[in-house]
Structures are given as C-alpha cells and as structure tokens.
Amino acid sequence: MRRYTRKHHSSLILLAVISIAVASAIVVFKVSKGLSWHYLASPWTWTSTLGGPFSSRHAIDKRKEKAKEYINLERIWNDESVKRRGKHRDGSLEMVEADLAKARALIRDASLNPSNSSTLELPDSDYVPQGNIYRNPHAFHRSYLLMEKMFKIFVYEEGEPPLFHYGSCKDIYSMEGLFMSLMEQDTRYRTWDPNEAHVYFLPFSVVMILKHLFDPIIRDKAVMERTVVDYVGIISNKYPFWNRSIGVDHFMLSCHDWGPRATWYVKELYYNSIRVLCNANTSEYFNPKKDASFPEINLVTGEITNLAAHLTPSNRSILAFFAGNLYHGKIRALVFKHWKGKDNGIQIYEKLPVGVSYSEMMKKSRFCLCPSGHEVASPRIVEAIYAECVPVIISQNYVLPFSDVLRWESFSIQIAVSEIANLKNILMGISEERYDRMVENVRKVQNHFLVNDPPKRYDVFNMIIHSVWLRRLNDMSKNNESKPVVDVTLKIVKKNSKLERNEANLARVRSSIKQAALVRNLTSTHQDPDYVPHGPIYRNANAFHRSYLEMEKVFKIYVYKEGEPPIFHNGPCRSIYSSEGRFIHELEKGNFYTTKDPDEALVYFLPFSVVMLVHYLYEPETSNTDAIGRTVVDYINVISGKYPYWNRSLGADHFMLSCHDWGPRTSSYVPHLFHKSIRVFCNANTSEGFNPSKDASFPEINLLTGEVEGLLGGPSPSHRSILAFFAGRLHGYIRYLLLNEWKDKRDPDVQVFDQLPKGVSYMSKLKNSRFCLCPSGYEVASPRIVEAIYAECVPVLISDSYVPPFSDVLNWKSFSIQVAVKDIPNIKEILMGVSQRQYLRMQRRVKQVQRHFVVNATPKRYDVFHMINHSIWLRRLNIHIRDFHQS
Numbered sequence: 001m002r003r004y005t006r007k008h009h010s011s012l013i014l015l016a017v018i019s020i021a022v023a024s025a026i027v028v029f030k031v032s033k034g035l036s037w038h039y040l041a042s043p044w045t046w047t048s049t050l051g052g053p054f055s056s057r058h059a060i061d062k063r064k065e066k067a068k069e070y071i072n073l074e075r076i077w078n079d080e081s082v083k084r085r086g087k088h089r090d091g092s093l094e095m096v097e098a099d100l101a102k103a104r105a106l107i108r109d110a111s112l113n114p115s116n117s118s119t120l121e122l123p124d125s126d127y128v129p130q131g132n133i134y135r136n137p138h139a140f141h142r143s144y145l146l147m148e149k150m151f152k153i154f155v156y157e158e159g160e161p162p163l164f165h166y167g168s169c170k171d172i173y174s175m176e177g178l179f180m181s182l183m184e185q186d187t188r189y190r191t192w193d194p195n196e197a198h199v200y201f202l203p204f205s206v207v208m209i210l211k212h213l214f215d216p217i218i219r220d221k222a223v224m225e226r227t228v229v230d231y232v233g234i235i236s237n238k239y240p241f242w243n244r245s246i247g248v249d250h251f252m253l254s255c256h257d258w259g260p261r262a263t264w265y266v267k268e269l270y271y272n273s274i275r276v277l278c279n280a281n282t283s284e285y286f287n288p289k290k291d292a293s294f295p296e297i298n299l300v301t302g303e304i305t306n307l308a309a310h311l312t313p314s315n316r317s318i319l320a321f322f323a324g325n326l327y328h329g330k331i332r333a334l335v336f337k338h339w340k341g342k343d344n345g346i347q348i349y350e351k352l353p354v355g356v357s358y359s360e361m362m363k364k365s366r367f368c369l370c371p372s373g374h375e376v377a378s379p380r381i382v383e384a385i386y387a388e389c390v391p392v393i394i395s396q397n398y399v400l401p402f403s404d405v406l407r408w409e410s411f412s413i414q415i416a417v418s419e420i421a422n423l424k425n426i427l428m429g430i431s432e433e434r435y436d437r438m439v440e441n442v443r444k445v446q447n448h449f450l451v452n453d454p455p456k457r458y459d460v461f462n463m464i465i466h467s468v469w470l471r472r473l474n475d476m477s478k479n480n481e482s483k484p485v486v487d488v489t490l491k492i493v494k495k496n497s498k499l500e501r502n503e504a505n506l507a508r509v510r511s512s513i514k515q516a517a518l519v520r521n522l523t524s525t526h527q528d529p530d531y532v533p534h535g536p537i538y539r540n541a542n543a544f545h546r547s548y549l550e551m552e553k554v555f556k557i558y559v560y561k562e563g564e565p566p567i568f569h570n571g572p573c574r575s576i577y578s579s580e581g582r583f584i585h586e587l588e589k590g591n592f593y594t595t596k597d598p599d600e601a602l603v604y605f606l607p608f609s610v611v612m613l614v615h616y617l618y619e620p621e622t623s624n625t626d627a628i629g630r631t632v633v634d635y636i637n638v639i640s641g642k643y644p645y646w647n648r649s650l651g652a653d654h655f656m657l658s659c660h661d662w663g664p665r666t667s668s669y670v671p672h673l674f675h676k677s678i679r680v681f682c683n684a685n686t687s688e689g690f691n692p693s694k695d696a697s698f699p700e701i702n703l704l705t706g707e708v709e710g711l712l713g714g715p716s717p718s719h720r721s722i723l724a725f726f727a728g729r730l731h732g733y734i735r736y737l738l739l740n741e742w743k744d745k746r747d748p749d750v751q752v753f754d755q756l757p758k759g760v761s762y763m764s765k766l767k768n769s770r771f772c773l774c775p776s777g778y779e780v781a782s783p784r785i786v787e788a789i790y791a792e793c794v795p796v797l798i799s800d801s802y803v804p805p806f807s808d809v810l811n812w813k814s815f816s817i818q819v820a821v822k823d824i825p826n827i828k829e830i831l832m833g834v835s836q837r838q839y840l841r842m843q844r845r846v847k848q849v850q851r852h853f854v855v856n857a858t859p860k861r862y863d864v865f866h867m868i869n870h871s872i873w874l875r876r877l878n879i880h881i882r883d884f885h886q887s
Contacts (some may be wrong), residue, residue, distance in 0.1 A: 092195040093244075100198070103146045104473055110142035126457045132410045133441045140405050144458070147469045153189045154197035156235050159204065162212060163227065167205040172379055174299040175278065175460070176207055176255040178451060182461050185454070189465055198472050199249050199274070200241050204231055206254040206262045218733030219778075222800060224258070225265040225687055232266045247273040251468055255296055257375045260284050264689070274471045276464065278377040280399040283629065285671065288399050289474060292467035295401040295449055295460065298379035313366065313439055319345035320392065320427055321361050322369035324380070326350045330622035331371045331394055334420045346424055362387035366435065367413065367427055372398065374623070381412075382449050390438045392427070394420065396626070402448060402463050404470055411441035498599040499648075503880060506602070509550045510877055516546035530861050536814040537845045544809045548862070551873045557593045558601035560639050563608065567616060567631065571609040576783055578703040579682060579864070580611055580659040582855060586865050591858075593869055603653050603678070603876050604645050608635060610658035610666045628662075629669035636670050649881045651677040652694075655872055659700055661779045664688050678875045680868065682781040687801040692808070693878060696871035699805040699853055699864065702783035712850065714767035714792040717843055723749035724796065724831055725765050726773035727756050728784070734775045734798055737824050750828050766791035770839065771817065771831050776802060785816075786853050794842045796831070798824065806852060806867050808874055815845035 124145070129137040159165060165184055167177025180203060183190065191197050204227065213223040236242035242250060251274035252263060259277045263270045270285075280286045280293030326336050340348040348369075352358060362368050368384035369392045376398035384391040391412040393400070400408050408414065415426060430438075448463045455461040519525060523534035524545035533541040533548075563569060569588055571581030584607060587594060595601050608631070617627040640646035646654060655678035656667060663681045667674045674689065684690045684697030714720075730736055742752035752773070756762060766772055772788035773796045780802035788795040795816040797804065804812050812818070819830060834842075852867045859865040 096196065096198060099150055100473060103143075103150060106146060107139055107143045107473070111136050111139035127447070131441070131444060133407055133445050135405060135407050143470065143473075144462075144466055147466055148188065148457075150198075151189055151465065151469050151472075152191040152197045153183070153186075153199050153201055153465075153468075154191055154194040154241075155183060155201045155203055156239075158234055158238070159231060162208045163204060164208075164231075165203045166208060168207055168211075170299055172296065172298045173207045173255045175294060175297045175451075176205060176253060178297075178299075178453075179253055179294075179461065179464060180205060182453065182455055194239060194241060197241075199251055199468060200235075202231065202235070202250055202252045202269075202273075204228065204252065204262075206256040206259050209262070210256065210258065215733070218736060220733050221261075222687055224262050228262055228265050228269070232269060242268075245272075249472060250274070251276055251292075251471075253294070253464075254278070255294070255377075260286065265687075274468055276468060279375045280401075281376045281397050282399060283397040283626075283669075285668075286399060288404070290471055292464070292471055293399045293401045293403065294464045294467065295382050296377040296379045297382045297449070297451060297460070299451070313436060316364055316366045316389070318347055318361070318365040320367040320369055320423065321347050321365035321389075322371065322380075323349040323352050323358060323361065324371075324373075328373040329371075329375075330619065330624040330626075331396075331417055331420075332373060333622050334417065335369065335371050335394065338421050339423065343424060359383075359387065362389050365389050367392045369394065369423075372396070385411075385442055385446050385449050388439060388442050388446070390435070390442060392423075402467060405463075405466070406445060406448070411438055411445050413438075499881065502600070502602060505554060506877060506880075509547075509554060512550060513543055513547050513877075516540075517543035519543075531851070535845065535848060537811055537849045539809060539811050547874065547877075548866075548870055551870055552861075554602070555593050555869065555873050555876075556595040556601045557587065557603050557605055557869075557872075558595055558598040558645075559587055559590075559605045559607055560643075562638050562642070563635060567608060567612045568635075569607050570612060572611050574703055574705065575611075576700065576702045577611045577659045578855075579698060579701045580609060580657060582703075583657055583698075583865065583868060584609060586859060592865070598643060598645060601645075603655055603872060604639075606635065606639070606654055606656045606673075606677075608632065608656070610660040610663050613666065614660060614662060625662075625665075628666060632666055632669045632673070636673065649676075649879075652879050653876060653881050654678070655680055655875075657698070657868075658682070659698075659781075664690065678872055680872060683779045684803040684805075685780045685801050686803060690803060692803050694875055696868070696875055697803045697805045697807065698868045698871065699786050700781040700783045701786045701853070701855060701864070703855065711763070711787075711790045712854070713790075717770065717840060720768055720770045720793075722751055722765070722769040724771040724773055724827065725751045725769035725793075726775065726784075727753040727762060727765065728775075728777075729754055731777035732775075732779075734800070734821055734824075735777060737821065738773065738775050738798065741825050742827070747828065750831075763791065766793055769793050770843075771796050773798065773827070776800070789846055789850050789853050792843065792847050792850070794839065794846055796827070806871060809867075809870070810849065810852070815842050815849050817842075 124141070129141045129144075131137065134140050155165075165180065167180040168174060169177040169181060183201065183203070194200070206224070209224050209227050213227065214220070232242065232247075247266075247268040250269070252259075252269065253276040254262060255278040256262075257279055259279055260270075260275070260281070263273070263275055269275075272290075275286070275291040276294055277286060277291060278294060278296040280288075280291065282288070286293070322335060324332060326332060336348060336350070339346045340350070347361070347365075352361070362383060365387075366389065368380060368387065368389040370378045370380040370384060371394040372378055376395050378395075381391050381393060381400075393408075393412055393414045394417060395414075396417055400406075413426070413430070415423065419426065447458055448460065450456075450459045452459050452461070516526075517540050519542040520540070521542055522536065524532050524541045526532070526542070526545045526549060528545065528549070533545045535541070538544050559569075569584065571584040572578060573581040573585060575581075586592065587605060587607070598604070613628045613631060617631060618625060619627070636646065636651075651670075651672040654673075656663075656673065657680040658666065659682040660666075661683055663683055664674075664679070664685070667677070667679050668689075673679075676694070679690070679695040680698055681690060681695060682698060682700040684692075684695065686692070690697075726738065726742075728735060730739060738752060739754055742750050743754060745752075751765070751769075756765070766787060769791075770793065772784060772791065772793040774782045774784040774788060775798040776782055780799050782799075785795050785797065785804070797812075797816055797818045798821060799818075800821055804810075804816075817831070817834070819827060823830065851862055852864065854860075854863050856863050856865070
C-alpha cells in the first residue's frame with residue numbers, strides 16, 4: 001500500500017537533509033583533510049580543499065564544458081570505491097552488473113560487425129529495423145532485444161495520486177501522464193523486487209505538482225521543492241538504492257517546461273540521475289549522455305486511435321504550413337515576421353480561419369514547420385510525423401527524441417534560426433527524389449512515435465524505455481570500456497612558486513583566525529585606531545577583527561581588463577542596483593585591494609554588470625536572454641583562453657558580483673561559474689542555488705540620488721510613535737500576505753501602505769517607527785533592510801530562504817527581528833512582546849551596525865565596500881588552490 005503523508009513532515013525534511021549529506025560526502029573527490037566550513041554552526045572554521053581534477057579545455061567547447069560539469073564522481077561501482085565507503089559488495093548487484101557487461105559486449109559487437117551472422121539472424125516476428133532512419137540498425141535491434149529480455153525497472157510505491165503514480169493523459173503534457181499510467185500497468189519491464197532492478201523510477205508528476213500545489217498568484221515555487229526533496233528523502237531513507245549509487249541509476253520523467261527545474265532541488269537528481277525530459281535543452285543543462293529526450297505529444301481528446309494519416313505527396317498542395325500563437329518565444333516571432341501573409345506557398349497563421357481544420361492543413365502540406373516556443377520542444381514535430389508531413393525543425397540547443405538511435409536528418413529538415421528568412425529557398429531546393437525518400441522515411445519512423453494502450457513493440461513507450469536502458473548501460477561498470485559519462489581531461493600544470501607562497505600565507509592566516517576565534521570576549525583584543533569590534537552584534541568579535549586586519553594586509557584582487565563599458569567595468573550608482581555599480585567603480589579605481597600582477601592575486605574579479613547586460617541585451621518583446629548568456633560564456637572563454645587562472649581552479653578563486661534579480665540566472669550559463677565560483681549576490685536565495693559556504697550575500701541599497709546624505713540617523717526611541725511601518729507595492733506573495741492582512745486594518749500601531757497618502761514622507765515614517773517591516777518582494781532581498789538601519793529603526797525581516805548580508809560575521813538576531821511568513825498575522829503580537837529594555841538594546845545595536853552598511857564616496861574602513869570584500873576574503877580562505885599533476 002502506498003504511504004506518503006505529511007504526518008511527520010519535519011522528520012522527513014531531516015531525513016532528506018541527512019541522506020543528501022551522506023551522498024555529498026561520497027561525491028567529494030580529491031579533498032584534503034581538514035575542518036569543514038559549517039555556515040550556521042561554526043562560521044570561523046575552514047576547509048582547505050578544492051574538489052575535482054582541473055580541465056585543460058574548460059572554455060573552448062561549450063558542449064564539452066557542459067558535459068564535464070555533470071557527474072564529477074569516482075567510478076561508484078568499482079571495488080576500490082566500495083571499500084573506501086566501507087560497504088560490502090551486493091551479490092544481486094554483482095549479477096545485475098555482470099548481465100549488463102554482457103549486454104554491452106553484444107551491442108558493441110553488433111555495432112562494429114553488422115555483417116556478423118549472429119547479428120543478421122536476430123529473430124523478430126514484428127519488425128526488423130533497417131534503412132537510413134537509424135544510426136546503426138543492427139546495434140539498435142540488438143540493444144532493443146536485449147532490453148526486452150533483461151531490463152527491469154522498480155517503481156517506488158511511495159506516494160499517492162494525484163501527485164504520484166498519476167498524470168494527465170489529455171493535453172500537451174499527455175506523454176508524462178501516459179508513461180506514468182503505462183508504467184504502473186507494465187508487466188514486461190516492471191519488477192516488484194528492487195534487488196533485481198537495473199533502474200528505479202521516481203513516480204512524481206511535475207504537471208500534477210504544479211496543478212495541485214502551485215498558486216499562480218502567489219507563485220511560491222517552494223511547493224515543488226518541498227515535494228521533490230521530501231520524496232527523495234523518504235525513498236533514500238527507506239531503501240538503500242539511492243544512496244548506493246548517489247541517484248545515478250534512478251530516473252524521473254517530465255514533459256512540463258519546469259521539468260528540469262523540478263530536479264534542481266535535489267542536486268544528485270539534477271547532476272547524477274537520468275532525467276527523461278521533453279524540454280531537452282542543452283543551454284539549460286540537459287546532458288545527452290545521461291539525460292534522455294522524449295517527444296511532446298498533444299492528445300487534445302485523449303484518444304490514441306486514427307492519429308496517423310496516409311496521403312500521397314501528389315495530393316499535398318501547400319509547400320509549408322504553421323499555425324500557432326505568435327507570442328510564444330522569439331523563434332515564432334521571427335517566423336511570423338518573415339512569412340505571415342508574405343507567400344501563398346508558405347501558409348502561416350496565428351489563428352486558423354473558421355471552418356479550416358488544423359489536421360487537414362497538415363495533411364495537405366509537404367513540409368510542416370515546427371518552431372520552438374518558449375521552450376525547445378514542440379508537439380508539432382510528432383503531429384507532422386503522424387500527418388506524414390516532413391517536419392521542419394527550427395530550434396536552438398534542442399536534443400531531439402531518440403536521437404541516439406534515429407538519424408533525424410533522414411526524415412526531417414533542420415533549419416537554423418538565422419536561416420528563417422531563407423526558408424522557401426531551402427525547401428524549394430530539395431529535389432523531388434529526395435523529398436519522396438524523406439516522406440517514405442517519415443512513414444517508417446512513425447511507428448516509434450505512436451501511442452498504444454497497451455503498448456506495442458517499438459512504439460513510443462518502448463522507445464522511451466529504450467532511451468533509459470541506454471543511459472543505464474552508459475557508465476555503471478568497472479569493466480565498461482565505452483566512453484564514460486564524463487570524460488575529464490586532466491591539465492598538467494607546472495609548479496607555480498607564487499601560488500605556493502600565496503597558499504602558505506593563507507594557511508598561516510587561517511591558523512591565526514582560528515586562534516582568535518578561541519577568544520570569546522565580546523570585545524576584540526586587537527588594537528585599532530579607527531574601530532574595535534565589540535558587542536553581541538558579532539558572532540565572534542575577536543575572530544572578525546583578526547580576519548579583517550589580515551585581509552587589509554594580505555588580500556589582493558586582480559580585475560580582468562578585458563571587456564568594454566558599458567557592459568563591463570561599469571555599473572549603475574543611482575538606483576536600486578547601486579550596490580553593484582558602486583563596488584565595480586571602487587575596484588576600477590584601484591585604491592583598495594587590487595593588484596596589477598595576476599600572479600600575486602588571491603581572487604580574480606569578472607567585471608561584467610548584470611544590470612548593464614539586461615539593460616543593453618535583453619529583448620523584452622520576446623523574453624530572449626540568449627544574448628546575455630552568450631556574453632557571459634564568451635567572456636569566460638576569453639579570459640580562460642588568455643590566462644591560466646580560471647582553468648587552474650575551475651573558477652573557484654574567481655568572483656562575480658550582482659544586485660540584479662537575474663544575477664543567479666546569469667551565472668548559470670557557465671556551470672563552473674554557478675557551482676564553483678564565488679557569487680556575490682543581493683538575491684541570496686538558498687532555494688535558487690545560493691550556497692552560503694562559497695557564495696556571499698551583500699546588501700541591496702537604493703540610492704536614488706547617489707548620496708547617503710540625509711538618510712542616516714533618526715529621533716530617539718522615545719520620539720518614535722509608530723510601532724511598525726511598511727510602504728510598498730504588491731510585489732510577490734509575501735507582500736501580498738502582508739498587505740492583505742494589515743493594509744485595511746487601519747491599525748495606528750502597524751501602518752502598512754501600498755501607496756503613501758499625498759504629502760506623507762517615506763523617510764519621515766521610517767524615522768518615526770520603532771520597527772520597520774522588510775518583506776521580500778519577488779526576490780528575497782529588500783532595500784528596506786538598509787533603509788531601516790540608516791533610519792535607526794529595528795528591521796523586521798520577513799522572508800523565505802534568504803541569507804542576510806555579512807551573516808557569517810554579524811549576529812542578525814541581536815539587532816533585527818525575523819518573522820516567519822506564516823506569522824504575518826501575528827506581527828503586532830510579536831512586536832508588542834519585545835520588552836522596552838530589549839527594544840532599546842536592539843536599537844542601540846542598529847546604530848552600531850550601521851557603519852557596516854554605509855556607502856562612502858571614498859570608502860572608509862569597515863564600511864559596506866570593505867565588508868563586501870571581507871565576505872569574498874572569507875570564501876577565498878575556504879578553499880585551497882593547488883597545482884594538479886598528472887604523470
């Protein structure tokens with residue numbers, strides 16, 4: 001019986017965390033011994049490690065780069081690694097792997113020796129693959145027959161419909177629901193004995209999770225996170241299989257646009273597991289070597305009969321046809337721009353005329369245009385195949401379904417986006433003989449895209465299973481001689497005496513800070529003419545002071561000179577993003593920390609401004625961010641090709657800085673930048689991949705005039721008549737909850753406005769309030785936190801998954817109130833519960849901590865510029881860059 005309840009929700013979360021922690025410990029590769037940085041428990045201990053071998057061609061080929069990022073593991077199945085983890089080899093696993101080794105050998109033989117009699121005489125009463133629609137029909141046939149004979153899938157029984165074991169079978173996402181339904185009923189591949197399984201299916205439906213749990217108004221994506229994380233936590237605690245392989249032999253399947261995003265919340269699921277996705281987009285980290293693409297099939301009525309047509313080419317009078325929504329991605333916009341209403345041969349419609357049948361139009365067309373929408377996959381590809389209309393695929397970064405078996409060029413036309421204007425010339429240039437061959441091939445391949453219930457051999461259900469089978473064969477055995485999932489090239493790096501000296505110096509600094517951390521005085525014992533850190537606003541005043549003084553003596557930053565303003569070496573200094581521009585400008589001046597000698601640098605700054613990238617390159621009409629991604633990728637290519645430093649550390653001693661909401665997204669275009677580099681963000685959201693042990697949070701400061709004059713200070717507590725204040729637009733679900741709860745209550749103590757009355761000063765309200773409410777907007781960061789600190793008003797942080805700025809140094813609980821989102825209705829009760837004595841202490845601490853958030857035209861010691869640098873300095877102390885030798 002399936003059991004998946006939220007009865008023990010908190011314990012499930014704990015189990016998920018424990019299981020991921022165990023798995024993560026197995027993944028670490030080439031780690032040196034030492035203490036680990038634990039962000040919450042021990043902010044003053046460091047690990048001097050950098051995992052993983054160094055790539056010599058990191059930035060040369062984008063496709064290779066992405067492939068290298070995925071599984072950075074030792075071979076998890078070899079005897080040595082098993083012993084290292086202290087586990088005995090599993091007898092049933094041994095038999096499974098032995099069978100797979102035989103299968104690999106037979107498939108390899110069929111691939112290399114197609115004339116071998118054993119290959120030619122493969123018995124098959126239903127179908128024998130042949131012709132040029134296949135990359136290698138002999139190898140495919142052998143593989144398929146072995147799959148039918150051997151392949152076993154264990155479907156975890158945990159979870160209840162409609163989120164698990166169920167999906168919609170009547171819409172654009174129908175293949176997700178159909179696969180789920182057919183897998184539940186399957187008797188050929190499904191096994192009830194998990195010990196004999198080759199792969200393990202995680203039967204959650206992304207479509208159903210979003211349909212039943214996601215609120216389109218509040219847009220809380222955490223519901224998907226909680227569901228997926230909890231589920232993996234349950235199965236990894238109950239069974240040994242997830243932890244045994246770190247998820248490598250597990251698979252999930254989704255046809256929703258957010259399928260890739262759903263896997264992100266469990267990193268092993270994202271990087272290690274087999275992800276079967278319609279949205280197979282390599283620019284969004286789809287890895288064809290471990291992930292599988294499957295077709296998007298729009299079953300409008302849910303019926304699967306009479307899908308295929310049989311019309312001769314001579315009855316097709318339309319050269320090319322497309323009908324679909326214009327406002328659905330940049331590629332469709334270009335198709336409409338160049339061809340709608342321009343040519344009778346190419347018929348493009350946003351909406352078909354009344355009485356005109358969509359399916360009939362496809363059946364009358366020689367070529368059916370299949371442009372990507374917002375996501376790469378399109379149901380029109382399968383619709384074209386069903387209509388025996390040659391698909392014309394117009395896409396970028398799309399891995400076509402079953403493309404490790406099928407030769408798509410034999411039955412489809414693939415047109416680059418840049419060639420849309422030449423569409424007619426390309427299609428008219430196809431000879432009649434070639435067109436007839438392609439139509440014949442479309443008819444042949446149709447079998448692999450048909451939906452049947454129950455499934456028939458070689459149909460779409462079996463082809464999806466075959467794609468999973470191939471990934472399971474890919475890299476699971478110590479005897480596997482085929483190319484592994486990740487082919488890591490080790491770069492031979494010569495000894496660098498400056499690097500060795502830098503690391504020796506940092507080792508001394510780490511030791512010095514650890515010694516200082518042992519002193520638990522509230523006041524630092526170090527001398528300082530300007531300021532001596534003291535009091536409970538610090539986690540450890542003595543350790544922070546020693547670290548800060550060492551930073552001033554030792555820290556060196558090299559700013560790459562490549563790139564031209566306004567996108568590089570430039571940023572806004574007078575807006576909500578002013579923190580980003582101010583920091584870039586100060587580093588460019590070269591007065592603090594910077595060095596012109598890259599060999600003596602401890603970190604390397606990537607001087608692009610995300611605000612400027614968005615301002616100059618983003619296309620709001622088409623929501624196209626490709627130019628932003630290309631710019632970042634190209635920049636990393638340039639500096640990694642010109643200098644040795646990026647490749648030496650895989651970017652771990654490099655940092656980027658951004659206060660824009662899209663900072664995290666911008667870093668994702670280069671996987672090593674996302675996963676290894678120091679990312680300094682205002683939008684420090686752990687639910688979006690922010691990692692406090694390597695990434696740094698810095699404050700969002702809205703300098704409307706570019707100056708802080710007049711912003712600092714406020715009346716004494718006795719002159720603050722308002723208990724709590726907030727003014728701001730409806731901007732995300734937390735503000736929605738706050739405004740909905742308090743705006744119309746007209747409570748004189750808790751004053752909440754979406755718009756201030758005419759003539760009422762925002763700053764005056766701040767300075768007359770005891771507590772200033774600082775709810776997150778669409779993103780977690782809020783400039784109201786610093787506004788409150790400037791106004792000497794105790795900040796009340798209302799957020800989810802937010803890491804406040806400088807929180808490895810500052811004890812935010814000593815000078816702010818943190819209110820859980822669920823407690824928004826209880827704000828007044830919570831704040832009224834703060835005693836006068838406690839409030840006065842907190843308000844004094846706000847005044848004290850203010851110096852760390854002040855922006856100065858020329859930076860002053862301990863101000864916000866120096867605190868940002870100190871956060872980067874701490875992250876650099878957390879790693880040890882070493883030369884890696886490969887004999």
